[in-house]
Amino acid sequence: xxxxxxxxxxxxxxxxxxxKRIKLYLKHRLGWLGVPVIxxxxxxxxxxxxxxxxxxxxxxxxxxxxxxxxxxMNMLSMIKRYSxxxxxxxxxxxxxDEKFHQVTTEDNGLFKTSFTNSSHAIRSNSExxxxxxxxxxxxxxxxxxxxxxxxxxxxxxxxxxxxxxxIDDTILVSHATQTLRKLRLMLWRNARxxxxxPGVAAFYRALHSGDNGKKANPFFYVSSSEWNLYDLLEDFCxxxxxxxxxxxxxxxxxxxxxxxxxxxGNHEHKYEKIKMLFxxxxxxxxxxxxxxxQHDPEIYNRITSEFPNRVKAIYIRTIKKKRINERLNEIIxxxxxxxxxxxxxxxxxxxxxxxxxxRYISSADIDQIILDSKEDLAKSGAPLMKKGSS
Numbered sequence: 027x028x029x030x031x032x033x034x035x036x037x038x039x040x041x042x043x044x045x046k047r048i049k050l051y052l053k054h055r056l057g058w059l060g061v062p063v064i065x066x067x068x069x070x071x072x073x074x075x076x077x078x079x080x081x082x083x084x085x086x087x088x089x090x091x092x093x094x095x096x097x098x099m100n101m102l103s104m105i106k107r108y109s110x111x112x113x114x115x116x117x118x119x120x121x122x123d124e125k126f127h128q129v130t131t132e133d134n135g136l137f138k139t140s141f142t143n144s145s146h147a148i149r150s151n152s153e154x155x156x157x158x159x160x161x162x163x164x165x166x167x168x169x170x171x172x173x174x175x176x177x178x179x180x181x182x183x184x185x186x187x188x189x190x191x192x193i194d195d196t197i198l199v200s201h202a203t204q205t206l207r208k209l210r211l212m213l214w215r216n217a218r219x220x221x222x223x224p225g226v227a228a229f230y231r232a233l234h235s236g237d238n239g240k241k242a243n244p245f246f247y248v249s250s251s252e253w254n255l256y257d258l259l260e261d262f263c264x265x266x267x268x269x270x271x272x273x274x275x276x277x278x279x280x281x282x283x284x285x286x287x288x289x290x291g292n293h294e295h296k297y298e299k300i301k302m303l304f305x306x307x308x309x310x311x312x313x314x315x316x317x318x319x320q321h322d323p324e325i326y327n328r329i330t331s332e333f334p335n336r337v338k339a340i341y342i343r344t345i346k347k348k349r350i351n352e353r354l355n356e357i358i359x360x361x362x363x364x365x366x367x368x369x370x371x372x373x374x375x376x377x378x379x380x381x382x383x384x385r386y387i388s389s390a391d392i393d394q395i396i397l398d399s400k401e402d403l404a405k406s407g408a409p410l411m412k413k414g415s416s
Contacts (some may be wrong), residue, residue, distance in 0.1 A: 061085045062113050064159045066176030068254060070246075070272045071155070072306055073148050076178055078120055079138035080159055081253060082113040082131045093218045112136075122157040122178075132275060134325045136253065152182040152242045154270075181271050181307065184242045187338055187386070188307065189233050189269075190300055192316035193249040195345050197226050198262060221257075222266045223343070225374035225399030232391035233313065233381065234269040239388055245271030246303055248296050250320070268382075274299040297325045304333045311336050313386065315377075316342040318354065323368065327357045330366050339384065340368040341377040374399060 065081040112135025120127045120139060129139040154177040161172045172412045191197060199221045234243050245268075251259065253275045260273065278297050304312070314329070314337060316322025323342055330337045333369075340361065371377040375396055382389045 028353055060174075062116075062161060062176040062241060063172060063255045064118065064161050065256070066157075066159050066174045067253070068154075068272045069157075069176065069178040070303075070306070071178050071180050073144055073145070074143050075306070076122060076143050076155070076180075077138070077306075078122075078129070078141065078157065078159075078176070078178065080118070080174070080176065081137065081256075082116055082118060082135050082137065082161060084113070089272045095380050109136055113235070116161065119162075120157060122155065138199055138276060139371040149180070149182045151184050152244065152353065153180050154178065155180050179244060181244055181310065182242070183309075184240075186241055186243055187311045187408070188244045188246060188303070189230070189313050189315065190246045190248055190303060191230070191314075192296075192301045192322055193247050193259060194251065195317045195319045196221055196315060196322075196343055197230070197247075198259075199223060215399050218261075221405075222262075222268075223374060224402035225378070225395045227266050227268050227402075228391070229374045229378045229381075229387075229399035230269050231267070232378065232387035233397065235387075235391075237385040237388050246274060248274045248299050250276055250296060274303075292395070297328060298319075300325065300329050301332070304329065304336060307335050311338050312380075313338050315343075316341075316365065317345050318370070319345045323354055323357050324401045326368070327361060330364060334364065337366050338386065340366065341380075342368060342370050344372055344376075 036188065036319070062082060064082065065086045067079050067081070069076065069078045082344075110370075111133070112131075112133075114131050114133045116131050116133055116354055118129050118131065118137050120141070122127060122137075123144055125141075125144060127141050129137045131137045157176050157178060159174050159176060165351055230245065234245065235241055236243055247259070249259070249264070251384055256273060256275060263271070300314075314322075314326045316326060325338050326337075328343075354370075358370075359367050367380070369380050371380075375392070378387065378395045382385045382392055
């Protein structure tokens with residue numbers, strides 16, 4: 027069979043929308059229809075359950091970004107992220123610890139499921155448990171099965187707390203509340219050229235290591251951005267030396283004509299995902315980090331009320347001075363009664379100093395965080411940790 031025919035037949039059979047069928051036919055005739063591939067996302071688990079998720083789609087042909095990439099190359103990459111055809115209704119085989127499981131992709135191409143953890147043991151050291159996801163050759167049209175490696179975070183006894191962090195305008199300059207500036211960043215920049223807020227990576231590394239420098243405090247990055255941006259966010263965190271963590275993003279509902287709305291809309295999914303983490307790790311306490319550009323203070327307040335004595339501190343980056351209003355002050359007062367400080371930080375150093383006072387990080391880390399802030403600031407040309415730079 028001619029290469030590309032088998033995937034085309036499968037896509038066509040699963041596609042109900044007339045407009046999608048037309049797009050599929052044109053891509054097939056022009057030779058633009060990619061081979062089906064599996065994209066695995068980092069999962070997580072505990073001593074009893076393992077949570078796995080990923081995405082089956084046509085190959086988007088996304089190369090790793092370079093600082094020298096042109097604006098056109100960056101724009102093309104973003105278009106590819108939102109224009110590839112997902113593959114619904116296909117079985118994916120998951121192998122974990124020499125045991126096999128099967129899951130079927132949803133209408134949007136995502137697969138997500140949970141399995142019983144066969145080890146049932148809390149280990150002394152946290153670990154990343156490897157797994158393999160496989161797509162059968164009957165669908166790919168290739169001679170061999172297509173596989174992708176993934177990994178799951180399993181906490182051990184070597185941690186003091188977990189960190190749940192927002193992404194847009196918390197660690198990554200995004201201008202999420204300013205449509206034109208956000209669109210310019212999405213289209214013109216890539217994971218290499220997008221800017222972190224000064225000093226935030228050093229602060230997160232300090233939180234990861236804890237006050238004695240020997241901990242393995244886990245990170246969970248929760249965002250209203252869609253899974254389409256997973257590769258960009260993962261690359262951004264790796265290039266900027268953020269602690270390795272689990273990403274919890276929004277399900278794929280955006281199309282190429284609406285990608286500029288990424289990260290907006292209803293943020294209820296963030297609450298649901300954070301709640302899931304609290305339920306998955308019932309003995310773990312958390313530090314919550316976000317910004318006041320959207321609804322992080324309200325979400326974190328809600329979580330703190332529902333899970334008393336589980337939140338150590340909340341750090342909110344003040345990117346919008348106008349949103350420091352009566353309602354936010356009421357939230358801060360209410361949290362104070364629960365013995366949970368919500369710190370409104372103008373910059374990372376403000377948050378880091380509070381964390382050092384509470385012994386969440388070592389006081390010795392402050393000097394490095396200040397140094398990194400200055401170096402990051404010099405690279406970006408931005409006012410120190412406030413609204414950032416595009």
